Amino acid sequence: IKPEGEASKDPVTALLDTRLVHHNASQWEAFDVTPAVRRWIAHGQPNHGFVVEVVHLDHKSSVSRRHVRISRSLHQDDASWSQVRPLLVTFGNDGKGHPLHRREKRQAKHKERKRHKSNCKRHPLYVDFNDVGWNDWIVAPPGYSAFHCRGDCPFPLADHLNSTNHAIVQTLVNSVNSKIPKACCVPT
Incomplete structure (x- = not known):
């Protein structure tokens, strides 16, 4: 997004994520903004x-569009609003713990593929x-x-992993204290 005070009023943006959401749905949507923040820091x-x-989705002008609110409802009091307002959850590192990853020199793409093979995934196990x-x-x-399950779970835990609050907290604690084991997924 373009900084304030520049001549053009049109911000420069980059698409981070998209979601298809039903208009009657009332639910949380989570977006991983880590890549954007990393670009800001790196550059x-x-x-x-x-x-x-x-x-x-329907761009016809004859279709009535419902208003989508991502802010406080008109009939919502301050107490209930504080429980459901839009929220950005961040994970940070103050440098006091051990580094999560050491920076590595960029390698060929086959090195990247190999790293992803160690990510957590379901494997067969038959119990006789x-x-x-x-x-x-x-x-x-x-x-x-x-x-x-076998492999490493990514940090921070992505939304599509359907992580429990306990798994999120355990992952955060592990990032500061390696004596605490990493969260483990459940094979479903």
Whole structure:
């Protein structure tokens, strides 16, 4: 976004994310703005904020568009507004803990692919009730696919991972104290 005071009134923007949301939905939407903030820091650019733009999919003028509010409702008191107002949750590092990542020299793209292979993902795990001695009290089925997770969970935990509040807090604590284990996903 273009800084204040420049001649042009049109801000320079970069698209960070898009979402398709049903007009009747009343829900939280989370956007990962980490790449933009990292670019600001890496290129010495000041933070000029974020623009949230809501566009109706049907561009016909005959279609009535409902007003989308991302601010306080007219009939909402201060107490309830403080519970549901738009919110930017940030993760920071004051330098007192151990660094999360060491800066590495840029390598070829195959190095990047290799790193992503270690990200957490679901792997097969079949539990045979006969093998664990449960076949005498579980008649059927003979076993089930329990699955298991292996790999590293990204930091900060992304919205699509459906992280619990406990997992988010545990990940934050691990970033400052490596004696606390990283959060682990549940194979679903």
